[in-house]
Amino acid sequence: MIDVKQLLTTDKLWDYKGGVFPKYNKEQSRQLPIQPYWIPPVVRIPVRQHIGQSGHINVTEGERVLKGQLLTEPTHGMAVPVHAPTSGIIESISQGAANHPSGLSELTLTIRSDGNDEWRPRQPYANADELSNDDLLQLIRYAGISGMGGAGFPTEIKLTPVADIKLLLMNGAECEPYISADDTLMQAHANEVVQGILLMARLLDHPVVVIAIEDDKPEAIEAMTQATADYDQIRVRSIPAKYPSGGERQLIQIITGEEVPHSGIPADLGIVVQNVGTAHAVARAVYHDEPLISRVVTLTGQRVLKPANHWVLLGTPIEDLLHHHGLDELSQVIVGGPMMGYQLPKLSGPVIKTTNCLIVPGQNELSSPDNQVPCIRCGSCADACPVNLLPQQLHWYALAEDHEKLSEHNLNDCIECGACAYVCPSEIPLVLEYRQAKAAIRASKQEQLKSERAKQRFESRNLRLEQEKIARAEKHQQAAQARLKAMAEREQQASAPAATDDKKSAVAAALARAKAKKAGAVSAPPKTVVDESGQTIPDNRDVAAQREARKAEARARKAQKAAQAVQDSGATPTELPADSAQQSADVPAADNKAARVAAAVARAKAKRQAQQTQADDSVEQPAANLTEQVTGKPAADDKAARVAAAVAHAKAKRQAQQTQAGDSVEQPVANLTEQVTDKPAADDKAARVAAAVARAKAKRQAQQAENQRSPDATPRSKDQSDS
Template identity: 45%
Template sequence: MLAWLDKIKQGFTWSYQGGVHPATHKQNINCGKPKTLAPPRHVVIPVQQHIGSAGKLVVEPGQRVKKGQALTQSQFFQAPPVHASLAGTIVAIEPRVSAHPSALPELSVVIEVDQQQQDCAYLKPLTEQELTPELICQRVHQAGITGMGGAGFPTALKITPNKELDVLIINGAECEPYITADDCLMRNYAEELLRGVSLLQTALQPKLTIIAVEDDKPEALKALREASDETVIVRNIPTKYPSGGEKQLIQILTGKEVGAKQLPIDMGILVHNVGTAYAIHRAVDHGEPLISRIVTLAGERLSQAANYWMSIGTSVADIIDEQAAHASEGPVIMGGSMMGFMLPSTQAPVIKTTNCLILNKPQPTVQESPCIRCGECAQACPMGLLPQQLYWFAKGDELNKAREYKIMDCIECGACAFVCPSNISLVEYYRTAKAKIKSEDQAKQEAELAKQRFDARQARLEKDKAERKAKHQEAALRRQSQAQASSEADKPDPVAAALARVKQAKQAAPAAKQTDSGEWVPDNQEAIAAREARKAQRRAKLAAEDQGPSDEAASSSSNPAVAAAIARAKAKKAQAEQEPSASETKPAGSSNPAVAAAIARAKAKKAQAEQEPSASETKPASSSNPAVAAAIARAKAKKAQAEQAAEASAAQDKAAELAEQTPKRPNSAAVSAAIAKAKAKKAEQEQSADLEPKVKPEDTPKKPKSAAVAAAIAKAKAKKAQAEQATSDEQDASESANSGSTTEAAPKKAKSAAVAAAIAKAKAKKAAEQQRQEKPLDDQ
């Protein structure tokens, strides 16, 4: 056995931090045999009077119930049932005022009590052979027994034999002022109480059992020691508040301190109240459920404070009417003066955890003062907390910081408020903050459960989807296999089909021939011939599109060279016609006289190029005299010079005429005329320079051999001129054919220079007109 158990047997006791010594107010309370109050007219039984969940209702309004009949049922130990404390008829199942500081309504069963008939519906008592841990635990649950020290924890869930137990402690300390219910029970029902302890020992099999009683209860200590045996240790402990707290009592008796998030059972220790042990005895040996309990009725408004057996569900108002003469003269406190709370309504019922009702006269209201940070509360706290900091956090709704400072470890003993010099109701602030924290935790838990349900649903849907997809694929494969099996006889062999395709491709391939080197190559002569034929057809088609309907005469010529020359001449003519037409279609395209002069110069060059072959046409090119050729060249140059001079003079006259017509801008017209004249003169000089090396008659007498060379050059020029003349003739012939007169070709050639001069004059006129139109814009 462990050493600390030996110390406990030897009588060692320990102490705990903090604690206070308030006035007990127990001297004038009668602790004799408790009396039973007369049955009230109605009892209101809440369906949940414990920590945990409520059971399922098995009754309905209008139903008659017996005393001890179950009103709710549940198979789970965390939801012990509630029973009818008195026989009668259920008149309502509705929310009624709760025995709570908030007085919030909670679902309750309202029974109209039958004053004459009080039939019972108790459970069958267990025999000695049935006293097994499992059956004892089951009977405790069926009887609806919960912790009667004030917490209300389900006893069946607490005594489930699932772990080895070292110490079983029966709490009879009852340290709070005014409360003497446990003292009265230990004095008057010691043997029954010890029978309940024995049943707990049978269910839990502890190594050591201790009954703890404060030393201010000598009569209870005496009664228990006389009724107990060697299996139970009755230990008196110092009177100090709150020695009756579970963690404080464990520390006093064993020297072990229970952690913040630790349960006593984790340390091999279990604590039960003496009232719970007595209720277990009644349930196992008599089959009586928890339908009544001893309640201390004390206070200044009572003629005699005493303890009474009270039926669960009796309203506080009925008790006051029967025992107190002045019911409306003061408040009613349920519980002790330290941990109790003031009832907002006297319609609240007595429940399983009610152990005291205090009816004092009204006291003068004490105003709270600001906290002076004296630290008295910290010294009095038995849990080693910082009540001062918790007060600020609770008052400011700083719940996270309150959590960090272990507000949930507060046992709400009220020691801090008892010693506070500022009269601050610290416990009320703590209760409010703890309620908010519990509400947040519950919301988070519900959200987490909802998320888990959602995730489970999504997983289920995905699984169903995958199963459906697998079924569809399996069905598709089955249908495909059936189709293949049905058509397998008619379907050809895929290998044979592939070989047939290869053979067909070989047959469709072109024939091959063997070269001189012995290599076999494809014979593509037919394909090449067909390709060449297609190319010839495309060329013919393109030529026909380019020539058009006007080329019929040229295409009918028997000489291919002539036809080609005619085609080239047509293309050159079309290009020449496009240039002036493009410039004429956009008369306002350029307002610069230099552009007009450039166009005139281009026209002059074109006219000179057209005049050269016509001049060579007048003289036979077959002349063999170089002097004649030189004379012809000089004549051509003179003629071209004269024509250029005529064109320049005409352009100058036209510019002067335009200047006279636009008196507002004489300078612009004069400038345009001067530019045109300069451009014409420059063109004349370029033409003279081009003709000068061709005609040099003075070289003939000086150098006979040079004359022969010149003659050869002249002959070549004559041939070239002849060819160009032929091209020009063909072009003129085509133009004459289009115009309907073939005899006008020569006059048109002669007039080409005049046409160029006319175009130059038109351009100058156009430039002057544009300048006149732009003048108003410049003046602005």
């Protein structure tokens, strides 16, 4: 448990295991003043310069931007925006070289500077008390401020902890060799650093503030002591110059004697650690409306003629910056210090928010990976490790790519301080191996996570398809059951006797309607009657009447057609036969004329056919005898003669019968024609003349036939023939 009073009243310090005491080489660059920034012709702004996520780009290629203008919008909780470090034109939005040991490219905004360095409109706050805590946090977030002494954790997140904070620990140790950026910043801008500290303390509900500075920076200690003299809750503490005292966990142990748990964070102990450079950036953002677009960078090394600290615009290409200071033909540049820094694979990478030092070493100034030899298992690395790891074992597991063993030996607890590599007599680049192993583990976890998500999507899809299949089967089963139930109900209704006469009537009516609908009849329900037994039966009297009416209409149509035929032939009926009159009585008198005509014509045709049959029977034998007498040959031998005689006799007989039929039908037809056409039969001269001619011809032919039958007989007189 932290004793707050002890932190303010005593000078007691604690120590941590391990650590080294390298040669610091800070004197070359810690001289004041800090050099002003230089405006490069081109700046390259990576959209992500911190731990977390990048924001959404809100500018386009070809757009002119002003200094301090927002280039990305923070759309995520861990997103920190970036700003234009100077005015100019957005030349491109594409992949560019990253300031990272991997040498990979990342999304970068390239701005062609116009040299004017024109600011956007600014609204500084002279009195921060006018801002609420929420407004202050939003201002810090949109100013793009992240940690400037380590990995670049978003400052806004650190200033909104979930636990009760008792100690705000300001890190001014700057334990890395060669680096003096924070040292000169505290000397030159101590008051602004304190203003930023006060704003942070306000957001954390005014905890105790301790500013820890290594004892090899007396000027910085003096400047900060004077700047905090009026604040009782702030105390400056001088700590021993031991590497890596600037590490977050090591600094907490030195000041409080407490160890951060293996899987915990400082907030679990009620502590928040911030860098003095971050406090300076917060003050500039609030009191000058200046986002984080520049920082102090130490430029040093044996090849640098005048090592110094410079204000450098973020996004300045490192290669252009070094050329501006007279450094050409560069083969090796270290970003950061010699312990935790890394060699930059591409000098076109830009200065970013976490770039605090650039070392251009001379020949043999720093150890080279080419000098390494196999491990001799001396154990010096384990003694120097400040977090109680086993670097030797991690070395073997890293070479074998055994991620499981690396995790078991807590590789993630390694702070990459480089103390193990510094004391290694074999000059093995242990920190580089650990970084590569961490990257491989992260990649493996990402692939595993992607695989797990794909598996979950696959299983979810299969589950959904199975549920749909089951739902369809249930739906079909329910439909089948409903059909079976309906069929059973219909069968039950059909087989069960009717309980009342009303039910019988309804069933009979339904059946009648179904039959009528099937036959295409009118769908009106049929009438019913009750017979002698009490049963309800359909009343078919209307149907029978309709059937008789249709028959009468058919007979009338036939009679009308026959009358038309008689009228066209010119015949004149005189009287109607009894059968025709009887049939005509079934229809009205006005429609009976055509029926009588049709009946008379039909009877005449039947009589004529009967007479022709009789004539054939009576003429056959006489014709044979006549043929034998004329030809002098037997009838049996003269087939042709007999056939000819029979034909002639048949023709004569048929003509006689036609004449006789004409005589018998002439007067009734005339009478019928008069009735149908309403014209007198006497006016039909053509008909009478035709009938007389027909009779004369028939009579003459009959005489000729009689003479042929009896040639030896004496001819009859005219009177006898006529009779």
